[in-house]
Amino acid sequence: MGQDMLDSFKKAYEEEISLTGKEILQQLLKNSEIARLDSVPMCQDTGYAVVFAELGQDVRITGNLYDAINEGVRKGYTEGYLRKSIVGHPLERKNTGDNTPAVIHTKIVPGENLRIIVAPKGGGSENMSAIKMLKPAEGVEGVKKFVIDTVKAAGPNPCPPVVVGVGIGGTFEKAALLSKEALLRNLGEKNKLPDIALLEEELLAEINKLGIGPQGLGGRVTALAVHVEIYAAHIASLPVAVNLNCHAARHKEVTL
Amino acid sequence: MTQIRLTTPLSDKTVESLRIGQRIVFNGIIYTGRDAAHKKLVELIEQGKELPFDPKGQVIYYVGPSPAKPGKIIGSAGPTTSGRMDIYAPKLYALGLKATIGKGRRSPEVIEAMKKYNGVYMAAVGGAAALIAKSIIDAKVVAYPELGPEAIYRLTVKNFPVIVVNDSLGCDLYDEGIKIYSTK
Numbered sequence: 001m002g003q004d005m006l007d008s009f010k011k012a013y014e015e016e017i018s019l020t021g022k023e024i025l026q027q028l029l030k031n032s033e034i035a036r037l038d039s040v041p042m043c044q045d046t047g048y049a050v051v052f053a054e055l056g057q058d059v060r061i062t063g064n065l066y067d068a069i070n071e072g073v074r075k076g077y078t079e080g081y082l083r084k085s086i087v088g089h090p091l092e093r094k095n096t097g098d099n100t101p102a103v104i105h106t107k108i109v110p111g112e113n114l115r116i117i118v119a120p121k122g123g124g125s126e127n128m129s130a131i132k133m134l135k136p137a138e139g140v141e142g143v144k145k146f147v148i149d150t151v152k153a154a155g156p157n158p159c160p161p162v163v164v165g166v167g168i169g170g171t172f173e174k175a176a177l178l179s180k181e182a183l184l185r186n187l188g189e190k191n192k193l194p195d196i197a198l199l200e201e202e203l204l205a206e207i208n209k210l211g212i213g214p215q216g217l218g219g220r221v222t223a224l225a226v227h228v229e230i231y232a233a234h235i236a237s238l239p240v241a242v243n244l245n246c247h248a249a250r251h252k253e254v255t256l
Numbered sequence: 257m258t259q260i261r262l263t264t265p266l267s268d269k270t271v272e273s274l275r276i277g278q279r280i281v282f283n284g285i286i287y288t289g290r291d292a293a294h295k296k297l298v299e300l301i302e303q304g305k306e307l308p309f310d311p312k313g314q315v316i317y318y319v320g321p322s323p324a325k326p327g328k329i330i331g332s333a334g335p336t337t338s339g340r341m342d343i344y345a346p347k348l349y350a351l352g353l354k355a356t357i358g359k360g361r362r363s364p365e366v367i368e369a370m371k372k373y374n375g376v377y378m379a380a381v382g383g384a385a386a387l388i389a390k391s392i393i394d395a396k397v398v399a400y401p402e403l404g405p406e407a408i409y410r411l412t413v414k415n416f417p418v419i420v421v422n423d424s425l426g427c428d429l430y431d432e433g434i435k436i437y438s439t440k
Contacts, residue, residue, distance in 0.1 A: 041385065041386065081322060155360070159383045216361075
């Protein structure tokens with residue numbers, strides 16, 4: 001667990017008024033300590049390997065980048081005793097046995113580096129995520145309502161306290177991708193746009209009035225953070241995607 | 257908070273006495289099962305065939321552990337979302353299953369089945385998987401090894417901590433929690 005998560009847990013512990021909620025937050029801190037000392041996963045769901053690769057346009061790669069990433073996932077999940085949670089066909093549902101394939105998002109950027117961000121994503125919280133194509137007239141109030149309704153409907157299922165990734169704008173798939181990218185941000189980092197940073201704050205305050213609390217057993221801390229990313233939208237559209245993450249918002253990166 | 261110590265298998269009398277919000281620690285045997293294993297169990301029930309274990313008086317823990325490191329009993333082993341087993345659970349409660357352990361809400365059908373057959377549902381702390389694994393002292397695969405993390409394990413547990421979320425009266429701790437703490 002990253003330092004940003006640990007800090008956020010400690011803050012949540014101070015803010016939580018439910019005794020059960022406090023007890024759960026304490027157990028999660030203890031859990032992360034055991035995971036660190038024993039080098040075992042903090043959660044058995046070690047996720048779908050979601051990989052963001054930002055490729056500098058001056059980089060020349062020999063061989064197949066996608067194969068290389070999948071080989072890394074295969075080795076990491078096997079040698080690291082991580083759970084293999086991927087079925088090769090969504091309807092036949094036979095486990096691939098090595099957690100491949102990864103979901104790989106590539107982006108071409110200026111420069112001569114390759115930046116790789118790995119964000120293993122648990123299924124429980126992913127399942128409670130949602131997307132909606134709002135009418136532009138619904139505006140920011142419509143966006144807020146959809147985000148809050150999604151967290152409310154998810155209730156105890158995504159292992160609250162959650163981290164909420166929100167993507168506003170773009171097209172159907174762009175909004176979903178933005179909401180995933182929003183989860184990559186370290187907790188406590190705000191959007192650079194002041195109006196969006198304010199929206200993040202307002203959403204967090206509203207979500208924490210829901211009373212869902214740690215593990216959904218009641219309390220003040222339902223979300224640790226809300227991260228919003230935006231993009232240009234079509235004159236007819238206001239897409240909003242909400243990607244929920246459990247309290248284990250895991251991501252690591254390397255620049256080659 | 258006071259804890260109630262329970263040893264499995266569970267009697268009807270014990271289950272009847274449990275109430276939402278109570279902290280339980282389990283000792284004894286519990287079985288694991290997720291979506292794929294439940295699908296197989298329910299197919300066997302529908303065909304009138306024998307199950308790999310008799311659910312009477314037993315507890316099923318919805319978990320798919322991570323692999324055990326060399327020399328370890330089990331990997332990390334926290335609860336998975338119970339709702340995915342809602343479609344199967346009433347059939348197992350009907351056969352005498354007394355408790356299920358997982359995380360997240362149960363459907364009205366499952367809550368009804370718990371009332372009808374005197375069962376309970378309990379939550380373990382989702383994400384506290386390394387901590388929970390410390391209370392598992394033995395793990396053996398009893399069925400479907402080909403399912404990997406989704407195989408049915410027979411776990412021996414010592415002081416395995418859970419909270420009662422749905423009791424045999426049909427009460428729901430998730431609803432009660434929101435009633436107390438919502439400020440909207």
